[in-house]
Amino acid sequence: MRNFIKYSAVTAIQLIFAMGLVSCKDKIAQEVTGSIIGTVADATTGEPVPTVNVSLDPGGKSAITGSDGNYMFTDLEQGTYTLAFKKEGYTPTSKIIEVTAGGQSNGYVLISRIPAVVTVDRDSLAFGDGSEVNALSFNIVNSSYEDLEWRIEYECEWISKVKDEEGILPYGQTQTIVVFIDRSDLLPGYNETVVVVRSSSGSSDLKVSAIGEDREDVVLNMNEISNVMMNSATLTGLLISEGVPRYHELGFVYSGESMPTLDNTIETITVGTTYKAGDNFEKEINTFASGSTYYVRAYATNSNGVFYSSNELSFQTVSEYSEVQTDDVSNIDMLSGQATFNATITNPGVPMYTEKGFCYRIGTTEPDIEDMAIIVSGTGGQSFSTKVSGLELQQTYTVRAYIKQNNNIFYGESQTFNTISGAPNLITSAVTDIGASYATFNAYIYDQGIPAYSERGFCYSMREQPTLSDNKLISQGNGEGDYSVKVSELQFDTHYYVRAYVIQNGNTYYGNTVTFRTTYTQTDIVTYAVTDIGTNTATFNGEIENVGDPKCSQYGFCYSSSTNSPTINDNKESKYGGHNGRISIDVDDLHEGTTYYVRAFAIQNGEPVYGETVSFTTVELPVVITLDATNIEPGDGSFLFNYSATLNGQVISSGSPAYTSIGFAYGLTMNPTATEHNSVTVASPDPTNLFSTTITNLSANMIYYVRAWARTESGYVYGNNIAIHTF
Secondary structure: OHHHHHHHHHHHHHHHHHHHHHHOOOHHHHOOEEEEEEEEEEOOOOOEOOOOEEEEEOOOOEEEOOOOOEEEEEEEEOEEEEEEEEOOOEOOEEEEEEEOOOOEEEOOEEEOEOOOOEEEOOOEEEOOOOOOOOEEEEEEEEOOOOOEEEEEEOOOOOEEEEEOOEEEEOOOOEEEEEEEEOHHHOOEEEEEEEEEEEEOOEEEEEEEEEEEOOOEOOEEEEEEEEOOOOOOEEEEEEEEEOOEOOOOEEEEEEEOOOOOOOOOOOEEEEOOOOOOOOOEEEEEEOOOOOOOEEEEEEEEEEOOEEEEOOOOEEEEOOOEOOEEEEEEEEEEEOOOOEEEEEEEEEEOOEOOOOEEEEEEEEOOOOOOOOOEEEEEOOOOOOEEEEEEOOOOOOOEEEEEEEEEEOOEEEEEEEEEEEOOOOOOEEEEEEEEOOOOOOEEEEEEEEEOOOOOOOEEEEEEEOOOOOOOOOEEEEEOOOOOEEEEEEEOOOOOOOEEEEEEEEEEOOEEEEEEEEEEEOOOEOOEEEEEEEEOOOOOOEEEEEEEEEOOEOOOOEEEEEEEOOOOOOOOOOEEEEEEOOOOEEEEEEEOOOOOOOEEEEEEEEEEOOEEEEEEEEEEEOOEOOEEEEEEEEEEEEOOOOOOOEEEEEEEEEEEEOOEOOOOEEEEEEEOOOOOOOOOOEEEEEOOOOOOOEEEEEEEEEEOOOEEEEEEEEEEOOEEEEOOOEEEEOO
16 A cells, blocks of 8 residues: 555656646657656665665666655656666665656666675784784674674684674664684694674674694603602602793602692692703602602693603602511532522511512622622512522622612621532433424433532524524423423424533533434315205215324315315315314305315315315205186085186296105185195196196185195295185
């Protein structure tokens, strides 16, 4: 209705202009020119739109609509004109108008507003690499015709805050938005993200970028914890990298729990900031509780955060000190320079000592572990001994026991002794129990020497005169008499040389050389006939008559349908381990009606050993189809009559082995079987492999289902279902 009123107003204006034009004196001019008179209205509201720029082509004339939306072009030559309408906030539009001589053309047009959206006054915010620039702003503008809701959306860890993030922006207004960043979250180098200003009918994107400074972690390591006593210890760390920016704090954290941090440390220990990469730094702490376990890590901090050593060390402060006493020196061999040192742990300490042993030197001065030292294995409160060889002849030695607790050394009292010498005597006996990869070495010691030898055993090689630099076997025990060692992992069928040896005072004494050769017995395997042959399955059979020496490690069957000499590179079924006796493996996934060749095999010493080849053919099932029944008709015509029908089938393939009989199964359900439903056997098919039979006594008003079948040694094979309707 409103548009109609506007249109009527335009018409009235046109008439007024027309009357004025008629009253003009230049009536001849009016007869050869025309005019366009019109109104521009909002396509949504129908209201007149002022200040619309209207341009005319051809002619180049233009006009601006008034507050009532009206415009006018006069003195136009007859022809076709295009009017273009433009106004900010509206979609530009155009209209083609035909002007006639002496006529007024109607230029009424509707224009549509551009969808309402908030825009930004720039494309990007660049924070650069200046550490002092952490906040920048931009303006959002509402140039539409209505108030708009807006919100800021972003997903970026290094933008810490945006002020403001949402609101309502009145038409024609501008609002400043401030973006704050946290440079500590920037990655090194160029970083970029997008801030989206989303409003009612669209969105504007603003690219935000910043350059992060180069960073390098502080790298450090725990080196050692030393001088651990009841209440004190020395902590030592290694500074591997100073970090970028350089560290501003360096030290240690410790706790009663693993992986201590600044958050749970009992005490923060700092050491200063003068240390450079590659320097060790240390601190002695005197505030530990006795008998307690602590975990320690080195740490450093810079503006990137806190960095801890990649490892941690733990220690236990002392609550009881370890004690040891030096006992006598026994079994002194004055000829060969050997002796046995003896000591007793009188207090293992808490924590228990971690190392014990003896230190000794020539002369009567008390020795320490910087002199000659021997570590003795074992822990606990007990006596311990060690036999020492290599003592110099005709010398006086001083020895004392030591014990190490938390890397602190505690000594027993000193003992002195003298040395002389005398050599052992032994022979190498014959090698016994010889197999493919093993044998037993034997020897006899006639004289153990003075002092007695400290080690005995055998050396062997594939070359003559083996020594300890070849293969070596130690035999436990001492004294005179026989000793033996069984050796394994020898090479098959190989010639070896063996010598017995003893070690006295660090010197090696050899017996005579004996020789032997290892054996090799090949695995024997045979292939038996295949059994339980089906369409896709069969059982392979064979026997390992001799497992061999060395024993076979794998056995089974290889088979193929394309070669009569299958190998393990063809199809294979196997089991692992040495085995002696009958073997059988069930095989499936065979192809129906296919001839296969099979060989038993065993893997001995990494190589296959094969039995003979046997062949077999998988079962091929017959194929029958059920043809449509014929001659379906009622019986004698009685009230409750029966039906008869001729059933028909065809043998497509006889199978291998061939079927033994054929026939039909029928019943009132789909897929009738010869064993569970009605079944009739047919003698044989005709020369075209067709076979038929007639059945009677079918009930009226029923649907019967029929399938032809062929019987094989393994069961029945059925054809398709057909239906017989007795109504």
